Amino acid sequence: MTVIGLVGAGHMGSGLGWALREGGHDVVTSLAGRSQRTARLVAEAGLRPLPHLAGVLAEAEVILVVTPPGAALDAARDIAALAGPRTAGRLVVDMNAVAPETATAAADLVTAAGFGFVDGSISGPPPTVRPGARLYLSGPRAAEVAALRWTHARPVVVGDRVGAASAVKMSTASVYKGLMGLMTQAVRAAAAHDVLEPVMADLGEDFGTPYEMALAAAKAHRYVAEMREIARSQAAAGLTPSLFEAFAEVWTDVAGRPLAGGDPETVSREITARGVADGLDG
Amino acid sequence: MTVIGLVGAGHMGSGLGWALREGGHDVVTSLAGRSQRTARLVAEAGLRPLPHLAGVLAEAEVILVVTPPGAALDAARDIAALAGPRTAGRLVVDMNAVAPETATAAADLVTAAGFGFVDGSISGPPPTVRPGARLYLSGPRAAEVAALRWTHARPVVVGDRVGAASAVKMSTASVYKGLMGLMTQAVRAAAAHDVLEPVMADLGEDFGTPYEMALAAAKAHRYVAEMREIARSQAAAGLTPSLFEAFAEVWTDVAGRPLAGGDPETVSREITARGVADGLDG
Structure with missing residues (x-):
């Protein structure tokens, strides 16, 4: 069965x-430069750790890239730099939450190095938290x-x-994470204006629970x-980029607060x- | 029973x-400068039309102000300008969707003219559309x-x-109307990127239906x-005003499109x- 590499x-x-291990795949990943927490998550998930990315590329036929959005192009560059005759035609799958133009840039980097490329994305929580991610x-x-x-x-082509x-x-993501941003701002504004109770009573929990807000933080x-x-993606669609630039500002502020610790x-x-x-x- | 004036x-x-007529109140309102549509809504609601605001203030013991947010202070000025010995102590209720500092400014205008003032707001659709507004x-x-x-x-003090x-x-409103803004942007971006079907399948209708988006437009x-x-209200709470300034931009754009007609x-x-x-x- 196909050996999967995870970046x-x-x-x-x-x-x-x-989720792939449960299906019977051998899943390899490199722990070079990663935290104790990642080492623990890898052990819990039953993945096979390898010392370096080069080892992952030597074994894996399909390489899934699941990094934070800001690290997508660096990951593509790292993979491209390790290309060789043995990796020609192997498949790199960019699962990151990035704009179409960023995915295209990642594709250009790895296909120039001889890899195949599939654009991917994940909607929903990790399968280890709750099944049903698309x-x-x-x-x-x-x-x-x-x-x-x-x-x-569930894969959807x-x-x-x-x-x-x-x-x-x-x-x-613009709706799911945007809504969490709206709720977070609404709670902070309501608390500052001393009307948190009636606001929470009016909103109910349909738009996000306090637990979900803390998780987002x-x-x-x-x-x-x-x-x-x-x-970037909305601007490419002819819409204003201001809205999600403002959400970046909202989460930058949240990231500096005790709850985000x-x-x-x-x-x-x-x-x-x-x-x-x-x-x-505070 | 208390005569109600509606501005x-x-x-x-x-x-x-x-909703007040149904409770038995006599509700008077001025049609001066209002559209045919407003005249029809007033007739359908069973309100008693009067030719001028001065007539409303002559009869009403409680004056409800329900204007678009940008017209709240003008309405307060118009009311204050018509104050006289007979209106002293009568109650002006600002039901508009405005920031606390705008409500305070409206209060200053009408109390200086001898009226009483109550700050109010409405959450939910008009009682004529669906019962349950707070x-x-x-x-x-x-x-x-x-x-x-x-x-x-349902009144809530x-x-x-x-x-x-x-x-x-x-x-x-930041959550309810913000979410509708998020959905509207998401649909427009998805259509431009030619992925409307999978996006709508993923979002479902929990976050807003196409009908609700068209209503918002x-x-x-x-x-x-x-x-x-x-x-303004979020800035007064120490949060960035950029987010809702960007939503103002989003709705300004929508207001210029055929769907908003x-x-x-x-x-x-x-x-x-x-x-x-x-x-x-288009």
Whole structure:
């Protein structure tokens, strides 16, 4: 069965790796330069750690890249730099949350080095947290990635054009993460104006719970680059980039607050709206 | 029973007037300078039209102001200019969607002219469209307004401080109208990138239906000033005003598109996401 290489085995990456392991694939990843936390996530997901990226490329037939949005092009460059006769035609799948033009730039880098390329994106939480994530795939070889033995996640091919899978993610993430940004601002404004109780009673929990807001705060530093990718994607569609540039500003502010201090796994499910507001004040 | 004066008998204003008529109140409003559409809404709601604002102030013990956000201070000035010995102590209720500081400015204008003042705001659709709107009220005399015979809407007193009721609305509207802005941008971006179908399949209808987006487009020109009031309210809370200044830009753009051409009552419930995208393109 196809050996899978994973570049970026964080919260989402190790979750995807686990979903493929459960399907029977051997999943290899490099721990070079990665944290203790990543080493733990890799062990928990049953992935096979290797000392260097070169080793991953030597073994893997399909390489999934799941990095924070701001690191997508560096990852493509690192992979391209290690290309050789043995890696020709192997498939690099960019699963990052980036604008179509960023995906195209990543494609240019790795295809020039002899790799195949599939554009991909992930909508929904890591399969280790909750099953049901949608894996959007596009490009001439998208069907090869969809045909892997995925479990707890559903591949959806959205055509043979690189950029389409990324464009899907930019629109879905703009609503999901945008809404969390709206809720976070609304809670902070309500607390500052001393009307937090009636505001939370009016909004209910349909638009986001305090736990989800605290979880978003823990990921805020990673959201900043993704908001800029959405701004780029909306500008390419002829819309103003100001809206998601402003969301980048919102998450930059959140990332500097006490609530943003922990890892997503450590966020308490018992946190209240008041707890969120207090953790973002100071 | 208390005679109610209504300043601004549009979609929302006539709906509130109807809710008070249903409770048994006599509701008077001036049609001076108003459109045929407003005259029709007033007739349908069973309100008693008068030729001038002066006549409304001569009869009404409680004056509800329900104008677009950008017209709130002009309405307060018009009322203050018509003050006289007979209007001393009568109650002006600013129900507009404005920042707390705008509500305070309206209070200063009308109390200097001898009126009482209650800050108010409305969360939810007009009672004529769907029952259940929350009427937030604050200020020393808020209980008098809550005690009117409201039907199909629920008054909620949020303290005796002018500005509190407006602050509630700024946070709730930031989520409800912000989400509609996010959906509108997402649909436009998805259509431009030719991925509308998978994006709508991923988002579902929990975050807003095409009908709701088309309804928002029909109100877009009125949303612009409200977004600026929210920006002001968030800035007063120590947050960036950029986010809602950007939403003002989003709705300014929408207001200039073919989809924004009709009145809210004329929007088709059958419109599709493709119909929304097409109506916003051109």
